[in-house]
Amino acid sequence: MTISRSDDVRRSNQRVILTAVRSRNPISRTELRTVTGLSAATVTAITGELLENGLLVEAEQKGNGDAANAPIGVSRRGRPQVSLALNPEAANVAAIILTLNRVSVAVVDYSGNVIADMSRSVDSQTLGREEIVQCLADILVSALAKSTAAERPLRQITVAVQGVSDAEGTKIQWSPIISHRDLEIANGLEKKFNAPVKVTNDATMISAALRELEPKRYGQSFAAILLAHGIGMGLYLRGQTFGGIWSSATEFGHMCYIPNGALCRCGRHGCIEAYAGDYGIWRAATGGDPKVMPTRNIDISVLSDLAERAKQGDKRASKAFEDAGAALGHGLRNLFALLDPFPVAFVGSGAIAFDLMEPMIRRSLGLRNIGLSHSDAELYSRIDDLHLTQMGALVTALADCDKTVQSCREPVNFEQANAG
Amino acid sequence: MTISRSDDVRRSNQRVILTAVRSRNPISRTELRTVTGLSAATVTAITGELLENGLLVEAEQKGNGDAANAPIGVSRRGRPQVSLALNPEAANVAAIILTLNRVSVAVVDYSGNVIADMSRSVDSQTLGREEIVQCLADILVSALAKSTAAERPLRQITVAVQGVSDAEGTKIQWSPIISHRDLEIANGLEKKFNAPVKVTNDATMISAALRELEPKRYGQSFAAILLAHGIGMGLYLRGQTFGGIWSSATEFGHMCYIPNGALCRCGRHGCIEAYAGDYGIWRAATGGDPKVMPTRNIDISVLSDLAERAKQGDKRASKAFEDAGAALGHGLRNLFALLDPFPVAFVGSGAIAFDLMEPMIRRSLGLRNIGLSHSDAELYSRIDDLHLTQMGALVTALADCDKTVQSCREPVNFEQANAG
DNA sequence: CCCATTATTTCGAGGGTCGAAAAAAATAGT
DNA sequence: ACTATTTTTTTCGACCCTCGAAATAATGGG
Numbered sequence: 045m046t047i048s049r050s051d052d053v054r055r056s057n058q059r060v061i062l063t064a065v066r067s068r069n070p071i072s073r074t075e076l077r078t079v080t081g082l083s084a085a086t087v088t089a090i091t092g093e094l095l096e097n098g099l100l101v102e103a104e105q106k107g108n109g110d111a112a113n114a115p116i117g118v119s120r121r122g123r124p125q126v127s128l129a130l131n132p133e134a135a136n137v138a139a140i141i142l143t144l145n146r147v148s149v150a151v152v153d154y155s156g157n158v159i160a161d162m163s164r165s166v167d168s169q170t171l172g173r174e175e176i177v178q179c180l181a182d183i184l185v186s187a188l189a190k191s192t193a194a195e196r197p198l199r200q201i202t203v204a205v206q207g208v209s210d211a212e213g214t215k216i217q218w219s220p221i222i223s224h225r226d227l228e229i230a231n232g233l234e235k236k237f238n239a240p241v242k243v244t245n246d247a248t249m250i251s252a253a254l255r256e257l258e259p260k261r262y263g264q265s266f267a268a269i270l271l272a273h274g275i276g277m278g279l280y281l282r283g284q285t286f287g288g289i290w291s292s293a294t295e296f297g298h299m300c301y302i303p304n305g306a307l308c309r310c311g312r313h314g315c316i317e318a319y320a321g322d323y324g325i326w327r328a329a330t331g332g333d334p335k336v337m338p339t340r341n342i343d344i345s346v347l348s349d350l351a352e353r354a355k356q357g358d359k360r361a362s363k364a365f366e367d368a369g370a371a372l373g374h375g376l377r378n379l380f381a382l383l384d385p386f387p388v389a390f391v392g393s394g395a396i397a398f399d400l401m402e403p404m405i406r407r408s409l410g411l412r413n414i415g416l417s418h419s420d421a422e423l424y425s426r427i428d429d430l431h432l433t434q435m436g437a438l439v440t441a442l443a444d445c446d447k448t449v450q451s452c453r454e455p456v457n458f459e460q461a462n463a464g
Numbered sequence: 465m466t467i468s469r470s471d472d473v474r475r476s477n478q479r480v481i482l483t484a485v486r487s488r489n490p491i492s493r494t495e496l497r498t499v500t501g502l503s504a505a506t507v508t509a510i511t512g513e514l515l516e517n518g519l520l521v522e523a524e525q526k527g528n529g530d531a532a533n534a535p536i537g538v539s540r541r542g543r544p545q546v547s548l549a550l551n552p553e554a555a556n557v558a559a560i561i562l563t564l565n566r567v568s569v570a571v572v573d574y575s576g577n578v579i580a581d582m583s584r585s586v587d588s589q590t591l592g593r594e595e596i597v598q599c600l601a602d603i604l605v606s607a608l609a610k611s612t613a614a615e616r617p618l619r620q621i622t623v624a625v626q627g628v629s630d631a632e633g634t635k636i637q638w639s640p641i642i643s644h645r646d647l648e649i650a651n652g653l654e655k656k657f658n659a660p661v662k663v664t665n666d667a668t669m670i671s672a673a674l675r676e677l678e679p680k681r682y683g684q685s686f687a688a689i690l691l692a693h694g695i696g697m698g699l700y701l702r703g704q705t706f707g708g709i710w711s712s713a714t715e716f717g718h719m720c721y722i723p724n725g726a727l728c729r730c731g732r733h734g735c736i737e738a739y740a741g742d743y744g745i746w747r748a749a750t751g752g753d754p755k756v757m758p759t760r761n762i763d764i765s766v767l768s769d770l771a772e773r774a775k776q777g778d779k780r781a782s783k784a785f786e787d788a789g790a791a792l793g794h795g796l797r798n799l800f801a802l803l804d805p806f807p808v809a810f811v812g813s814g815a816i817a818f819d820l821m822e823p824m825i826r827r828s829l830g831l832r833n834i835g836l837s838h839s840d841a842e843l844y845s846r847i848d849d850l851h852l853t854q855m856g857a858l859v860t861a862l863a864d865c866d867k868t869v870q871s872c873r874e875p876v877n878f879e880q881a882n883a884g
Numbered sequence: 885c886c887c888a889t890t891a892t893t894t895c896g897a898g899g900g901t902c903g904a905a906a907a908a909a910a911t912a913g914t
Numbered sequence: 915a916c917t918a919t920t921t922t923t924t925t926c927g928a929c930c931c932t933c934g935a936a937a938t939a940a941t942g943g944g
Contacts, residue, residue, distance in 0.1 A: 045479070047500055054930075121889045124940070289803055296801075382715065385710075469899090493922075504922080505901070
């Protein structure tokens with residue numbers, strides 16, 4: 045519980061305005077007034093400040109008869125509204141995604157246009173501690189070098205990684221795709237690029253992207269479950285990203301499905317991931333020993349082959365997918381018992397076989413006898429995990445950028461009022 | 465994201481002051497200044513308003529040499545601080561606890577002194593819908609009738625019930641101790657007593673009490689697991705009560721331990737409660753069929769008999785407690801995977817045998833290989849569940865009362881500034 | 885070219901917090 | 915007894931912020 049001051053009000057309302065502009069870019073002052081509920085006077089004051097700071101620009105007049113501006117019928121009468129838009133030139137932000145053996149980066153301007161984009165394969169498992177940070181820095185430098193808009197200041201960097209970062213977003217506590225623990229990431233990059241860096245979990249970024257893409261479908265509470273080299277989860281609860289207490293991750297994949305069951309990569313037995321992770325499915329489908337970790341890296345083509353075989357009638361393969369579904373359903377049942385039911389999106393290579401798993405997921409989810417029913421669980425699937433991760437990381441970076449922008453006190457103030 | 469106004473600042477700071485007074489009752493303005501970080505001027509303004517409203521009173525002078533007021537040595541020099549205290553007369557709040565076959569109530573004044581207290585046995589399972597509400601109302605009326613301080617206005621009622629209430633706190637969605645679903649509670653009581661009513665979960669109230677009693681031990685994130693006729697959980701995460709999304713409850717007891725395992729009261733199989741709930745332990749210890757629900761009500765004496773037998777070497781009994789521990793540990797492992805480890809208090813009649821269960825809880829919790837270690841899990845136990853529930857409900861009622869008090873606009877405002 | 889209409893800006897009013905100065909209320913010392 | 919010193923509270927003016935009302939700006943329609 046912290047005390048408030050008068051200017052906290054301004055900060056808060058400024059943020060409301062900024063996110064309203066972001067969601068409807070461009071938007072007129074009048075629309076802002078109705079959307080936010082602030083008075084016209086306040087909208088003028090706040091947008092005036094933002095224009096002066098260069099975060100917003102006035103869009104060129106589009107003529108009053110413009111259909112877009114005239115919601116209902118008439119070719120409007122009075123003074124036309126002038127649209128305000130995010131100023132692309134205000135800043136750039138970057139997202140760096142570290143996945144198994146691949147690092148990719150995207151840079152967008154302040155209004156969200158992609159201005160650079162790059163991807164590179166690396167041997168993430170064998171890189172040394174410093175090499176990893178170096179590698180992330182290198183690719184960002186290269187990407188920026190290719191862009192003409194790169195001289196705009198970089199104001200925020202989000203690093204999304206498959207694994208667990210600390211709650212502060214400075215380091216990777218553990219990740220299946222690198223061989224180090226407690227790997228400090230943020231400091232090095234912050235110094236190099238002179239911008240705030242936040243290290244976070246890829247599944248969480250996916251949930252951010254889904255929320256951006258389909259807010260209606262996913263609502264205030266939902267989960268994105270990433271079925272890839274491991275199983276991750278991004279949780280949104282009551283409109284807020286929900287990480288762990290100490291870390292950024294909610295380790296859905298490492299909830300226990302069968303006590304003393306199949307060996308999981310985490311070293312314990314019976315985790316959901318040991319049955320529903322790509323290696324778990326492959327192990328089961330190829331008759332591997334459940335007490336031994338497969339060494340092979342399973343990519344999406346292997347998984348889709350397996351799915352194909354299952355559909356052709358391969359008993360072992362289809363059993364593997366069913367078991368995976370059962371494990372996932374079991375986990376969801378527990379999750380729903382704990383937090384109440386919510387929509388779930390399955391994302392990533394594993395989602396390619398969602399149709400094979402769904403019946404068992406639903407079966408194992410079962411009905412709920414107390415509280416809300418599970419029978420109509422909303423389950424969705426999509427495969428484009430990298431795309432979503434990137435998008436989520438960019439959206440998050442922009443939101444963080446908005447936050448930092450407003451916390452920095454008035455950078456310039458010659459000539460306060462000077463319009464004509 | 466909502467917009468702020470200037471007076472939101474006052475409201476927020478007023479609340480800061482009020483909770484500071486509550487936690488240190490009585491407290492001087494100077495102490496308030498240092499504790500909250502507000503300026504002396506603001507403290508004067510806010511406390512002035514609260515004094516005028518009758519929420520606070522100035523304590524009588526205690527003399528300046530008073531040791532309590534002079535933190536370090538000296539018999540202080542200057543103007544003495546004057547202590548402000550919550551005005552007991554400002555209001556009363558009540559807590560009504562509905563447990564298996566018993567309903568109890570406590571009323572405290574605004575400063576937290578108990579002014580009435582009553583308990584009554586009822587046959588909760590057979591009461592009709594209206595009878596239940598009537599019964600809660602009756603006992604509160606009787607308790608108030610006995611008290612001399614009852615004419616003070618009742619400003620808040622918290623109803624704590626073993627079971628699931630909706631997120632708004634108006635009704636009981638489901639409870640093992642009554643035979644109805646979606647039982648509307650709040651409306652009836654609100655009309656009868658003309659005070660806001662909040663229906664909540666008993667385990668959540670226990671967590672509120674623990675937080676009040678031992679804030680150091682439990683910190684910002686912890687769980688209270690109530691081992692009674694069923695198994696409930698109250699979760700505090702990052703300093704906030706965490707209920708479900710739609711309901712008030714996090715149903716720890718109905719997470720699945722063994723797929724298709726023992727029959728649970730909820731109608732499904734293999735829930736943690738089916739092994740670690742009182743009836744589950746009793747069923748296992750007496751060799752009952754795990755697929756059949758025991759009809760007997762297990763009270764604490766039965767449980768302590770079983771524990772005694774286990775300690776005497778009764779194999780079946782000690783196995784029952786071990787299985788219960790395994791089930792609880794399994795659930796905690798999943799919870800910790802999801803949310804990261806935190807301290808856990810086991811409360812209620814089941815905690816009487818905590819020593820018999822703890823080894824298996826820890827064994828089944830195991831070590832954690834990713835993220836934080838589980839090996840040093842902080843587990844505590846205490847048996848006085850009813851006492852804690854009551855205390856938590858009262859604390860919650862007082863906090864809610866503070867909230868409503870401040871949302872009511874200035875009741876009087878003749879003569880704004882009028883000191884001399 | 886003037887009017888009706890809609891969008892924005894300007895201008896107090898009213899409410900908040902803060903720091904500095906003033907007032908209050910004790911104690912210490914002579 | 916009385917003054918100086920010390921510490922707590924209150925008062926006062928400066929500065930922020932939002933809001934409603936009035937003023938100003940910018941169009942389309944006659």
